[in-house]
Amino acid sequence: MIAVQQVSKWYGDTRVLNGCSTTIAKGEVVVVCGPSGSGKSTLIKCINGLEPFQQGRILVDNISVGDRATNLPKLRARVGMVFQDFQLYPHKTVLDNITLAPIQVAKRDKTEAEVAAMKLLTRVDLEEHARKYPAQLSGGQQQRVAIARALAMNPIAMLFDEPTSALDPEMITEVLDVMIKLAEDGMTMIVVTHEMGFARRVAHRVVFMDMGEIVEDRPTTDFFEGAVSERATRFLSKILQH
């Protein structure tokens, strides 16, 4: 479903991605981890064309992201994305946050979009907050709205960039629970996270990045129990201490 082939990217003279390759099959859940600055965010932003890259190829459902002829808005409409800092629209209600793209991009009828949005809100357990503004919600609730907003376009895959790292500890579980349900429902997911419990529980594979390179790309049990590279071992021992 998603193929990343020998992708390299530079910011000016600094190379931030170095020949990255991996493939994600339909229904697969892949966790991406690695030290700060290793290029995790950059890699997933390249997948939906939010960041351009200079070398290699990325295919999403057989459409080449980097191709000039590709209609990027159309491609992005089919890939959901969730950000570390939620990025809900502060001037719109929860319901309007979710229905904006379905109405403006997918040209769906307003009532129909709202009915669908209410179903999604029920799914993330927030139906009673539909008329509130983002600022009136806790971080965990905002992130669940952000997930619902991404799901509203019926994406074929979801990208998550550290969805729980801006949250207070007591709110992390409610967001992870939603993501676990999503994974169990068969959604294709790429999740940048340091929540190793989540990785063990739902990820099919773990990708470890360091200095712009994909250093490890293994089945989950293999990654946690098998012999991994020294760089990955060092990283794991650091984050598992907490």
Added chain:
Amino acid sequence: MKLDFSVVWNNLPILFDGMQLSLVLTALALSGGILLGAILAVLRLSPLRPVAWFAAGYVNTFRSIPLILVLFWFYFLVPLIIGRPVGPFYAALIAFVLFEAAYYCEIIRAGIQGIPRGQRAAALATGMTQAQVMRHVVLPQAFRNMTPVMLTQAIILFQDTSLVYVVTLYDFMTSAAIVAQRDLAIVEVYIFAACVYFCICFTASRLVGWFKSRVEVSR
């Protein structure tokens, strides 16, 4: 000294006409200034260098010339250039619009730039085009954040309309000055004028405060 405010009462029609001119000029200059300012702001943010430079040059020029000079210029020089008089009202209106646009351009530009990049990324990620992101996500937030500053600038504009006396127009302040001198009631008329300006500007700045608190709540 005895104050006799009947002079104000007796001259209400003149003062009212003056106030009408002040308000009409403010409203028209405000709309024109915001419209032209928005266009200039978009030009200033354009990736095309010459376009951005042109807009920046415009803004810097008008911000370094005193308003009164711009008024003079349009009243005396423009008729010489185009070969016919433009009339004091239109001369003043054009001058105000061009002058205010420079300030509104900067207010709007700052407002657009003040919206976090992440908002654009999030909106783009849902499949919206750049234009849709501007229209539904960036501009509504930018304008909401800008409202207090824009209103403050409008209050300054309203007070600045008193400068139109230099092009022979009678705004509220000029009318008051005429009445005051003609009827020898300087103290009464100027107290009245000060009260009127205070009431209008105080109400407007309370409005600014109300908008500010509203913007902060929904953040």
